[in-house]
Amino acid sequence: MSDMRTPLSRVRGLGSAKKGTEHFFMQRVTALANIPLTLFLVGALVVHAGSDYATMTAFLGNPFIGLIMLLLIVSAVYHMRLGLQVVIEDYIHGEASKLLALIANQFFAFTICVACILAVLKLVIG
């Protein structure tokens, strides 16, 4: 089959979305980061299953724990935002409703991200 793309477009390699492989690549980078980060969270939740408020906040207030929590939040939210974007593009076909859903995805992701960061900062800094 003959290639429909112009030589310039082939050299740029950015495809129809003009983003190249950035979406795919960042989905993978954040997925990779998510593995140790979510395993850490699950481990912490298991160990602290019976902890009271004071123990839990002392744990979350430790700067190193806070750092891991912040990395987890940023990576997971970035990842899920990219992921849901694809789901929306696959299933919602009306131009207006698709646009609204894509915007809602951004709003949701950023709100969760900022809310979690705010909470962690308060726990660490006081």
Next chain:
Amino acid sequence: MTDQTTRARPLSPHIQIYRWTLTMMLSILHRATGVALYAGTVLLAWWLLAAATGPEAYAQVKTVSSAWYGRLVLFGYSWALFHHMFGGLRHFIWDTGRGFDLKHVEIIARLTSLLPLILTAGVWVAAYAYLGAF
């Protein structure tokens, strides 16, 4: 545009035509668990904000998370996370161009269904041990 766009064109068969396979189910589950984890981040935010707010707010989280329905949701969340994680690992293998032959597809599919179940069970046994339930 011409009227080309409105002419009835042949469509590829939709999923209900096909026989169910494990690989097909895993593909759907990877997406479903991804979306479930997405919604579940609300719980993560609630937990962190409550911890940052104070003992009363945190006590509310504890009440819900130790009730049977809370435990059920957390159990589902932990399984979804492990299942999605192993689904992601499967994607990583494919991303290297490997594991596409039928034999390996099937082996990997079985592993990525079973291991998350085992890990989920392990995590909950450990959690109840820390809780002092046994």
